[in-house]
Amino acid sequence: MSSGSAPRAISRRELLTLIGSVAGSAVSYQAMAGMGLVSESNYKGPIKLEGNPKGASVLILGAGLAGMVAAMELRNAGYKVQVLEYNNRAGGRNWSLRGGDTYTELGGFTQKCEFDPGLYLNPGPWRIPYHHHGVLDYCRRLGVALEPFVQVNYNAMVHSTQAFGGKPQRYREIQADYHGQIAELLAKVTQQKKLDELVSAEDQEILMASLRQWGALDKHYRYVPGRDSSERRGYEKPPAGGLSGKPVYSKDITGLSELLKSELWGSIGAGHGYEFQTTLFQPVGGMGRIGDAFKREVGDLIRYNAKVIKIHQDRKKVTVTYVDPKSGGAPQTATADYCLCTIPLSVLSQIELNVNPKMQAAINAVPYEASVKVGLQFKRRFWEQDEHIYGGISYTNLPIRLIGYPNTDYHSAGKGVLLGAYVFGPNAYEFTALPPAERVRKAYEYGAMIHPQYQQEFETGIAVGWHRVPWTLGCAGAWTEASRAQHYDNLCQLDNRFLVAGEHASYIPAWQEGAILSSLDAIQRLHQHVVNR
Known part of the structure; x- marks a missing residue:
């Protein structure tokens, strides 16, 4: 582009793609939230x-949330x-895999989970933001115990194969050095009177004070080795007691140019997004506890192992044809005045259904x-014992994208499961x-580049690829x-006697809250239709 050319405006799609490639899905999601x-x-x-x-009677398709x-x-x-319900259990994507569970994906691969008792993987949702009021209220009403989910752990790792010789860095060190040097840079610009047209003299004084506090700058507004920076990034030798208690301040501040080129700044912003701000929660014992609680309430209404193959409505009723997905057998039917379908659109689009063309086009479009x-x-919780990482997430540019640490059973002497x-x-x-076995092997090999202890401590694993999950065909x-x-x-x-609900029918996609709010909206509209007839 010539020097006289105007810069091309970047599109939203290009911006989100750029953010996602640099910083990962979590940051891309928060950017989407910021764009509305x-x-x-x-x-x-x-x-x-x-x-x-x-x-009136209602036939509900799908026993997810x-x-x-x-x-x-x-x-x-x-x-x-x-x-x-397609499965032999309730909960849908609200699901925890535990020792003894088996799972068969498309292609016939069957995995048996061999985790020790009390350990689990949440293949679907794994956290609940504090402002997802619907999920939290149902947890309260149904007696589902919650505990904190640690989104940001300053002692976890940020990692890039293209930076620092491929050596993982502590989150707190990268964040402190990045914030500190950005603060110093802005302080210099302010001192050089280059913000006079933008910031009043009174506000510049306040700005300088805030930059010193935010960036841990010294009295000369520099980010340098010393007490202030060490209280953010950590010490060479932390303060202790007695004659050996004098601290040694951190000396290894990373330069701004190296930080920028490392692109690790993309990871330290992951916890700033609205959906990931403190406090987040998780059910004690696994996300599947929410599905278990709902099952206690409505389990008597659910017919399991029912794969829907046809949905037909007329002016008076809806008839659904289904088969057993495992044993087959003769098709059976269920009939009701109305049908609320929560089947994912990826599956529903393949089911014979008579709805108006616009609804069918919508079902096919997503x-x-x-x-x-x-x-x-x-075999042991080495991330706690060796590296003092208690919960939270480490981020990497490797294909695994992140490593999630368990937010429960801290200091347990037993085994542990990492995401x-x-x-x-x-x-x-x-x-x-x-x-699946290759997915586990790849996760092991990549993870060992961040935690070498993998090589001695790994025992077993299980992997869920959502496009191979037969009842969702995607995440x-x-x-x-x-x-x-x-x-x-x-x-x-x-549409006549048929309507849909689920996270796909919400403005909070991929979250349980979206599924719940969509359901409540749908049944409220259905109820108004029924009582006003």
Whole structure:
């Protein structure tokens, strides 16, 4: 481009692609949130379905959270409810794999989880933001115990194969050095009067004080080795007691140019996004405890091992044809006045269904994200014992993208399970194409580049590639601005006696909150239709 040319404006799509390639899916997601492409929860409290349902019946397809929320609330309101579920368990993507569990994916690969008792992997959701009020309220109402989920751990690692000779760096050191030198740079610009047109003299004085505090600068507004910087990035020798207690300040500050080229600044912002801000939660004992709690409420309404193969509606009823996905046998039918379908669109688009053309086009329009999770069990909790990492996440540019540390059972003398990979994008397609054992091996090999202890401590693993999960065929609905504008409202409308719910029918995609709010919105609209007839 010539010096006289105007710079080309970067599109939203290009910006999100750039952010995702540099900083990973979590940061890309928070960028989407900042652009208004995702929304926060608007949950206002328990739903009130007032009015006489007149003996109406509802057939719910899918016993994930959206389906079981609907089953619970509709039954409480006086509806006749039945639920068809593909699996032999409730919960859908709200799922924890434990020792003794088996799972068969498309292609026939069957894995048996060999984790020790009490250990688990959450193949789907693994955290609940504090502002996902719907999920949290149902946990409260159903007695699901919660504990903190550590999103940001300053003692965890950030890693790039292209920086620092491939050696992992402590999160706190990279963050302190980056913030400190950005603060120093801005302080210099302010002192040189280059902000006079933008910031008043009074505000510049306040700005300088804030930069000194935020960046741990010395009295000359420099980020240098010493007490201030060591209290952010850590000490060469921490303060102690007695004659040997004098601290030694950190000397190895990384220069700004090296920090910028390392691109590790992309990882230290992961916890700033709205969805990842403190406090986050997880159910005690695994995310699947939420599905278990709903099952206690509505399990008697669920018919398991029911694979839907046809949905037909007329002016009076909806008839659903289903088969046993394992044993086959003669098709069976279930009938109700209305049908609420929470089947993922990736599967629903392949089921015979008579709805209006606009709804069918919407169902067909939404592809699903690729994602892979790998759980690795180790003989001991070396990340705590050797490196003092208690919960949180380490980030890397390796295909595994991150390593998640357990947020429970700290200081346990027993074994532990790491989330050894959480993969999105092109790497997820590559991982999904591998047999499960190869996915585990890859997660082991890449992880050993960050934690060499893998080589001595690894025992067993299990891997879930979501495009090979037969009842979802993907991780979550992947709307674009254009597809949402064209199809979203058509997807969510009540079509005669049929309507949909799930995370794919929400502005909070890929989150349990989206599934719950979508369900509540759908059954409220359905109820108004019934009582006003």
